[in-house]
Amino acid sequence: MGEERTLKEMVFRTFLLHPGFGPREMTDHLQVNYNSVKAIYSKLCDEGLLRREARGTYSPNIPGILLHLMDRIEALEKRLGKAG
DSSP: OOOOOOHHHHHHHHHHHOTTOOHHHHHHHHTOOHHHHHHHHHHHHHTTSEEEEETTEEEEOHHHHHHHHHHHHHHHHHHHHHHO
16 A cells, blocks of 8 residues: 655644644745645644644644544444444
């Protein structure tokens, strides 16, 4: 199975490793388009995975991340239950 990640996945994984990175630092680190990164940060906030603390400052939303993981596990278990 291929391990090619989307830019969104790359940004989120990198953020978890470097939680001090705002969009500008992330852009420099990943060498990608600033507007794309800024839009991804916004989407991650909308999805409840990040919190915007101030302009250019974000933090991980631990409860949101855990709920997201629980939902993904539940969906996977349902699919495996139907296939098994």
